[in-house]
Amino acid sequence: MAKKDCTGKSSxxxxxxxxxxxxxxxxxxxxxxxxxxxxxxxxxxxxxFDCPGCAxxxxxxxxxxxxxxxxxxxxxxxxxxxxVTPEFFARHTVTELRSWTDYDLEHQGRLTHPVRYSPxxxxxxxVDWETAFAEIGAALNALDDxxxxxxxxxxxxxxEAAFLYQMFVRLYGTNNFPDCxxxxxxxxxxxxxxxxGIGKGTVLLEDFEKADAIFVVGQNPGTNHPRMLADLRxxxxxxxxxxxxxxxxxxxxxxxxxxxxxxxxxxxxxxATSTDYYRPRLGGDMAIFxxxxxxxxxxxxxxxxxxRPSVLDHDFITEHAHGFDAYRALVESTSWETIEEQSGxxxxxxxxAAEIYMSSDKVITTWAMGVTQHKHSVQTIREIASFMFLRGxxxxxxxxxxxxxxxxxxxGDRTVGINEKAPASxxxxxxxxxxxxxxxxxxxxxxxxxxxxLNGQAKAFIGLGGNFARATPDSQLIAxxxxxxxxxxxxxxxxxxxxxxxxxxxxxxxxxxxxxIDRNSQGARQIVTVEDSMSMVHGSGGINLxxxxxxxxxxxxxxxIAKATVGSDVVDWDLLAxxxxxxxxxxxxxxxxxxxxxxxxxxxxxFHLYNSAAxxxxxxxxxxxxxxxxxxxxxxxxxxxxxxxxxxxxxxxxSHDQYNTTVYxxxxxxxxxxxxxxxxxxxxxxxALLGAEAGDRVDVIGCHDDGVDRVAxxxxxxxxxxxxxxxxxYYPELNVLxxxxxxxxxxxxxxxxxVMVRFRLLEK
Amino acid sequence: MEDVMMKTVTNLMAKSxxxxxxxxxxxxxxxxxGVSSDSRSCASKLGVAHALVLRECVMLAEEHQLISLENRxxxxxxxxxxxxxxxxxxxxxxx
Numbered sequence: 055m056a057k058k059d060c061t062g063k064s065s066x067x068x069x070x071x072x073x074x075x076x077x078x079x080x081x082x083x084x085x086x087x088x089x090x091x092x093x094x095x096x097x098x099x100x101x102x103f104d105c106p107g108c109a110x111x112x113x114x115x116x117x118x119x120x121x122x123x124x125x126x127x128x129x130x131x132x133x134x135x136x137x138v139t140p141e142f143f144a145r146h147t148v149t150e151l152r153s154w155t156d157y158d159l160e161h162q163g164r165l166t167h168p169v170r171y172s173p174x175x176x177x178x179x180x181v182d183w184e185t186a187f188a189e190i191g192a193a194l195n196a197l198d199d200x201x202x203x204x205x206x207x208x209x210x211x212x213x214e215a216a217f218l219y220q221m222f223v224r225l226y227g228t229n230n231f232p233d234c235x236x237x238x239x240x241x242x243x244x245x246x247x248x249x250x251g252i253g254k255g256t257v258l259l260e261d262f263e264k265a266d267a268i269f270v271v272g273q274n275p276g277t278n279h280p281r282m283l284a285d286l287r288x289x290x291x292x293x294x295x296x297x298x299x300x301x302x303x304x305x306x307x308x309x310x311x312x313x314x315x316x317x318x319x320x321x322x323x324x325x326a327t328s329t330d331y332y333r334p335r336l337g338g339d340m341a342i343f344x345x346x347x348x349x350x351x352x353x354x355x356x357x358x359x360x361x362r363p364s365v366l367d368h369d370f371i372t373e374h375a376h377g378f379d380a381y382r383a384l385v386e387s388t389s390w391e392t393i394e395e396q397s398g399x400x401x402x403x404x405x406x407a408a409e410i411y412m413s414s415d416k417v418i419t420t421w422a423m424g425v426t427q428h429k430h431s432v433q434t435i436r437e438i439a440s441f442m443f444l445r446g447x448x449x450x451x452x453x454x455x456x457x458x459x460x461x462x463x464x465x466g467d468r469t470v471g472i473n474e475k476a477p478a479s480x481x482x483x484x485x486x487x488x489x490x491x492x493x494x495x496x497x498x499x500x501x502x503x504x505x506x507x508l509n510g511q512a513k514a515f516i517g518l519g520g521n522f523a524r525a526t527p528d529s530q531l532i533a534x535x536x537x538x539x540x541x542x543x544x545x546x547x548x549x550x551x552x553x554x555x556x557x558x559x560x561x562x563x564x565x566x567x568x569x570x571i572d573r574n575s576q577g578a579r580q581i582v583t584v585e586d587s588m589s590m591v592h593g594s595g596g597i598n599l600x601x602x603x604x605x606x607x608x609x610x611x612x613x614x615i616a617k618a619t620v621g622s623d624v625v626d627w628d629l630l631a632x633x634x635x636x637x638x639x640x641x642x643x644x645x646x647x648x649x650x651x652x653x654x655x656x657x658x659x660x661f662h663l664y665n666s667a668a669x670x671x672x673x674x675x676x677x678x679x680x681x682x683x684x685x686x687x688x689x690x691x692x693x694x695x696x697x698x699x700x701x702x703x704x705x706x707x708x709s710h711d712q713y714n715t716t717v718y719x720x721x722x723x724x725x726x727x728x729x730x731x732x733x734x735x736x737x738x739x740x741x742a743l744l745g746a747e748a749g750d751r752v753d754v755i756g757c758h759d760d761g762v763d764r765v766a767x768x769x770x771x772x773x774x775x776x777x778x779x780x781x782x783x784y785y786p787e788l789n790v791l792x793x794x795x796x797x798x799x800x801x802x803x804x805x806x807x808x809v810m811v812r813f814r815l816l817e818k
Numbered sequence: 819m820e821d822v823m824m825k826t827v828t829n830l831m832a833k834s835x836x837x838x839x840x841x842x843x844x845x846x847x848x849x850x851x852g853v854s855s856d857s858r859s860c861a862s863k864l865g866v867a868h869a870l871v872l873r874e875c876v877m878l879a880e881e882h883q884l885i886s887l888e889n890r891x892x893x894x895x896x897x898x899x900x901x902x903x904x905x906x907x908x909x910x911x912x913x
């Protein structure tokens with residue numbers, strides 16, 4: 055490929071014809087809906103379908119997947135006709151498959167049969183389900199300590215599968231629950247629990263229709279939660295301010311053409327998704343909010359001095375908050391010099407944004423990985439919450455906090471017990487329900503699990519979905535560690551690299567996808583349930599026939615392993631595996647917030663789980679909403695890097711053709727990159743500073759000082775509109791540079807948005 | 819036209835031995851009257867989510883053999899279908 059071949063014209067706006075081409079032909083006919091039939095059919099809709107794409111709320115029961123480019127990609131990805139059969143495995147050794155890319159592996163299609171690794175042939179070979187379950191159970195029971203097993207959960211797992219899984223694992227005797235939440239929004243959970251007593255956002259989708267201002271921080275919804283763009287677009291159209299803080303210029307956060315609007319599509323028009331766009335340095339968000347708080351306090355002083363009403367919501371602060379005076383003192387003692395240096399924004403820019411906040415009665419703040427994957431992420435989210443408390447922007451219509459989750463049920467999995475430090479209330483309830491003690495010692499999160507694998511403490515890995523080997527930091531080290539285990543088991547729909555690092559005994563157990571119809575032994579269709587970012591719980595039934603008759607549901611597979619490992623004395627696994635309604639009844643007994651679960655989830659849109667903070671019911675030790683007491687970091691990584699003009703701060707992110715570790719295609723059309731993923735986005739002046747030109751090849755070298763060489767080889771430089779000293783590139787290719795010892799304070803979330811790197815130019 | 823279709827849907831649901839769902843009946847009737855023969859346009863005309871019509875199409879084809887799936891658009895998942903002889907016979911009985 056020629057030097058600059060990978061870059062091209064980027065899309066004008068998010069969505070639009072480009073989206074339409076990906077989504078398929080838009081309905082352009084003139085036929086109006088049949089109103090009578092429509093009414094009748096809506097009233098009699100069967101189980102809905104939850105898009106497996108992302109966790110943004112859905113205004114309609116059913117699914118809007120067909121109007122979301124990435125939703126269709128997720129559905130089509132499962133519906134492929136390609137198959138990975140036992141014959142496929144007979145043709146390829148695991149060693150050979152390891153040389154393939156994840157893209158190539160996953161595009162071989164759907165796994166059709168359970169398989170077991172044979173060290174003699176270096177191949178996976180077909181095994182029957184009961185033999186697999188029995189051998190896995192025997193291997194788990196052979197461990198001298200249940201804490202030597204790690205039980206990973208992907209955010210794809212349904213509430214039913216996740217609940218069953220945590221019940222099995224705790225009966226087995228451990229709380230080792232590394233899960234994908236540990237790698238994304240753990241910082242949100244920790245910070246919000248400290249601040250408002252619940253680790254979830256407080257808003258509903260309807261609140262976005264009422265907000266006067268929406269602050270969007272460290273988030274790229276155009277790629278990661280495309281349906282959010284429609285809500286931002288509606289907000290700007292009705293006059294709300296949408297204020298973006300994002301290091302990069304992201305297309306979706308400028309304009310969005312709605313694929314459902316035929317006139318707009320024909321005319322090539324699009325509408326704004328933001329009104330104000332600020333581009334801070336990596337790791338600078340806490341300083342921005344500290345600066346805005348400083349402006350709010352100064353404005354309040356001025357207002358009071360002039361005899362005007364206070365800018366602050368004193369009723370909220372007095373009745374509901376704790377630690378206000380200390381927070382104010384902290385804010386006022388923070389210098390503008392530090393704020394401007396860390397944020398990369400000028401004082402006047404921060405004043406502009408603060409003015410929008412003060413002139414808005416109802417404000418929502420949303421955020422995602424750009425906030426959560428830094429060392430000081432918990433402090434940043436506490437700062438955001440504190441800023442919102444100043445004017446009582448929580449627990450009232452049109453206002454609140456909204457961490458936007460990625461995978462479609464990552465929030466639900468945590469709700470139903472996938473938690474290495476589960477609250478005592480959950481464990482108590484499990485003990486009451488099952489009549490046996492639950493393990494109480496905290497278990498392993500992802501980073502602890504990695505540490506246990508590396509030091510030889512861990513002996514077994516069970517993965518309920520996901521691609522652990524690629525998703526985790528220090529992916530090269532993890533690959534070695536997985537290969538040293540006694541047992542690895544992966545429940546999966548498609549082949550990925552995580553499956554190609556077999557331990558002494560390894561199994562791949564193929565499961566139904568969310569899009570596939572699941573029937574029990576009586577032939578009755580089953581639904582699963584998921585919880586979105588707004589705490590709405592939806593039902594979802596499959597829409598396609600299973601890719602293979604041999605597939606089992608995740609529930610069935612978990613129950614099979616559980617039965618073979620812990621027996622059926624305490625739990626009748628066969629009974630539960632055959633009827634998801636019975637699992638939901640069990641969940642509702644353990645977690646009363648689910649109420650009449652089976653009935654509620656079959657109503658249009660499902661139901662909303664009680665959110666204490668949204669009701670201004672503060673489940674914190676102080677009984678109030680807690681202001682932050684954290685200072686800004688002494689130095690951000692950007693400040694550390696700037697002392698040396700050869701060192702940069704790297705953030706990893708997704709391309710537009712990818713979802714987590716799944717790469718649907720090789721293009722990133724919103725950023726104008728085509729056909730290549732080994733790229734690094736860098737400011738043009740920084741490219742020149744390196745003595746390089748656009749398209750030159752470099753090795754990216756990690757700077758973490760622990761004696762481990764971390765090098766991502768042969769990446770192409772792409773000049774991009776990004777703050778100087780900051781660079782960006784794709785996950786998971788650059789995970790090799792993320793040291794697993796670099797993580798967020800209290801959250802243990804990998805600091806994937808602030809990785810110190812250098813570059814080595816390769817010969818042209 | 820709409821009244822006729824609604825009446826046919828109602829008759830079909832009442833007389834069908836296969837326990838058709840309302841959406842499934844709507845798909846058959848829409849195909850019978852030439853209103854739509856693909857899942858996406860059918861969903862639009864019926865005013866329901868595409869996913870729900872996709873599911874019904876799969877059931878009608880694979881379980882009841884009342885429609886035949888002819889093609890699937892990879893990018894949109896839209897299914898194109900036609901009534902089978904069995905489907906025509908069923909509709910003839912209720913219309």
